[in-house]
Amino acid sequence: xxxxxxxxxxxxxxxxxxxxxxxxxxxxxxxxxxxxxxxxxxxxxxxxxxxxxxxxxxxxxxxxxxxxxxxxxxxxxxxxxxxxxxxxxxxxxxxxxxxxxxxxxxxxxxxxxxxxxxxxxxxxxxxxxxxxxxxxxxxxxxxxxxxxxxxxxxxxxxxxxxxxxxxxxxxxxxxxxxxxxxxxxxxxxxxxxxxxxxxxxxxxxxxxxxxxxxxxxxxxxxxxxxxxxxxxxxxxxxxxxxxxxxxxxxxxxxxxxxxxxxxx
Ligand SMILES: Nc1ncnc2c1ncn2[C@@H]1O[C@H](COP(=O)(O)OP(=O)(O)O)[C@@H](O)[C@H]1O
Ligand SMILES: [Mg+2]
Numbered sequence: 105x106x107x108x109x110x111x112x113x114x115x116x117x118x119x120x121x122x123x124x125x126x127x128x129x130x131x132x133x134x135x136x137x138x139x140x141x142x143x144x145x146x147x148x149x150x151x152x153x154x155x156x157x158x159x160x161x162x163x164x165x166x167x168x169x170x171x172x173x174x175x176x177x178x179x180x181x182x183x184x185x186x187x188x189x190x191x192x193x194x195x196x197x198x199x200x201x202x203x204x205x206x207x208x209x210x211x212x213x214x215x216x217x218x219x220x221x222x223x224x225x226x227x228x229x230x231x232x233x234x235x236x237x238x239x240x241x242x243x244x245x246x247x248x249x250x251x252x253x254x255x256x257x258x259x260x261x262x263x264x265x266x267x268x269x270x271x272x273x274x275x276x277x278x279x280x281x282x283x284x285x286x287x288x289x290x291x292x293x294x295x296x297x298x299x300x301x302x303x304x305x306x307x308x309x310x311x312x313x314x315x316x317x318x319x320x321x322x323x324x325x326x327x328x329x330x331x332x333x334x335x336x337x338x339x340x341x342x343x344x345x346x347x348x349x350x351x352x353x354x355x356x357x358x359x360x361x362x363x364x365x366x367x368x
Pocket of ligand 2: 149150151
């Protein structure tokens, strides 16, 4: 379970460039909940995930994960609980190492870091079996250098590596945005399967409103650092892209209304 209480995050506080990226976020995400996150550019989506992951500390508020207060924990310490996948397929893997060397690294998540690990013979069948699940034929290429893989193959491997040791929290920041539509759909199905199989507590940022509706058990919309929509269950299933667009324009309209108040 993730609990965010009164989270505020400024960038460039006190300067002319001041941005109030998270404006008093309160959010409770239950064990196994799969939350899709939408909002316009600059709404604070990545900042929200970065705050949970500990990429930086919030200016105020508290964060607990499974009842453990991690507010002051640095990113590397939270990495025991949290796996992340980003838009850029290059970020999740080591390009100069082989597929099985990458997997050997992933399986050590949360353990003490020693020298670069060798691939243990006893782990090899497990790696092959995991790769087979992807349906991309990578199980026959375990000795290939990851840098040779396509973006989609690499992102599939990244998803696998992020979840080989079950994380308490899975954070996906537009992880299919850089892929062609067909590959994006494959990675999305893979995501759905992995999240369901392991009952992972997940936040997935997407720009695709259809995906935001079709995937996950809950949907939140951010605008100017605030949560302006939070729906789940039946209500979420009834949502349409039109509803979301209407909500979106309403939020923009409020902005205009505020401006006109100011000008008036
Ligand atoms: N590291 C940073 N330094 C300065 N400003 C930042 C930083 N990260 C995000 N911001 C600003 O915070 C706001 C929210 O950004 P972000 O969370 O990346 O938006 P989103 O992911 O919803 O597009 C934006 O105005 C952005 O410019
Ligand atoms: Mg972002």
